[in-house]
Amino acid sequence: MHKDLREYIIQLFGKGHRLDGRSPLDYRKPIELKVGIIPTAEGSAQVKIGDTEVIAGVKMELGTPYPDTPDQGGIIIGAELLPLSNPDFEAGPPQIQSIELARLVDRGIRESEAIDVKELCIEPGKKVWNIIVDICTINDAGNLLDASALATIAAIMNTRFPKYENDVIDYKVKTDAKINVKEKPITVTIYKVGDFFFVNPDTDEEKVYDARLTVTTLSNDSLCSLQKGGNYPLTVEDIDKMISIAIEKARELREYLK
């Protein structure tokens, strides 16, 4: 499809360059993270990485626990690839792209055990809190996934429970109670094209990569979720290198959560 573009990009990587002048392992700058920007949400965050922009908003809802986990609340993460953010996105039910994105973000946070879902229980077997995070894309200039994961954990950390009395939520009043977030999982996606590895692709680079590996790491550098994507295989040596890059880049991104 994009044979010439792919060859050109590989040729540039061979000289240590990229289309926009970055080094292969540089995120676009500036990276901006703002929290508490949406007053109607219980928690929110806006992340900009270069021209890519996403908003994550948290709504706290009451729910009934699952019968097999009567003392656990829930975390539900959804993503809307809004047609406003990319000429190729269409309005309508979620496509596979947005489902994969939401599930990857979800897995990174869930498996990090950043949130103890037992602390979301109000009355065992009857009533629990559900944390519902919606990711909305404003501008897709590449690498929505890493931006979305960062926005999601930041929005959860920013969340304040709404007032809850006599079985009724008053969404107009926020309390001082926050969600107890014990870990800062960071999701980094490493891309491979030809023999080269890179992070934070732009729109053109996203069209031509061979394989990608999405890695979520914890503060102690251990891993809590993985996903290989792309149409071409990876060797174990590739995976080794890609995980090392992910650990290093995650340390850099985690600084923005402070």
Add this chain to the structure above:
Amino acid sequence: MTYEQRKNNRGFDETRPIEAKVGVIKRADGSAYFRIGNTAAYAAVYGPRNLHPKFLQDPARGILRCNYNMMPFSGSGERVRPGGNRRSKEISLVTEKSLLPVLELGEYPNSVVDVFIELPQTEAGSRCAGICAASMALADAGLIMKDLVTAVSVGKVGDKIVVDLDGEEEHFEEGSTDIPIAYLPNLDKITLLQMDGQITKDELLKAIEMGKAACKKIYEIQKAALKEKYVIEDA
């Protein structure tokens, strides 16, 4: 029945604070952000572009498609389920009708102009904010336009005729009437008129006049935002 004092000492003919910006979404052909009080709207324009499936194409003119959508966390109460509902479909329709009269779609046969309006936060007046943003985004996209479209809600709260109702005023206990209007400031024409609530004909005409005056001020803010993006540097 009397309504004496608005929040923040706002005059009855005054809007909430407004912020307007153009070119906020780089991937779009034209885009804008418009905030009035706690209600904010992004608008992105894609097109004129090819229209598929082909049988929808009109060889005489382009078509306009508007899509109004509230983000799931943008409502003042519970989460809004994503994917649209009857309300958002109707608002998309009236938005389209309020923008159509300023466009020269005969210039773009067989194509479509897509307008996507997304609301990250709302507290009354969201369709008007969406229309204001959309009209700026259309201008930013470089479409041929006869005028900008400005919009504001007017209405009656208790015994007072007011401009730009906020969330509390929309739910005023002793009666509230909400009338969103869109106005073409140079052509002096109305392109959106809806009403929820009760009012006499004389009061309505007075409300519309107040709305027109507010729209003329909004027009200046929209123009300033557009000029800010297209500032011509001295050589």
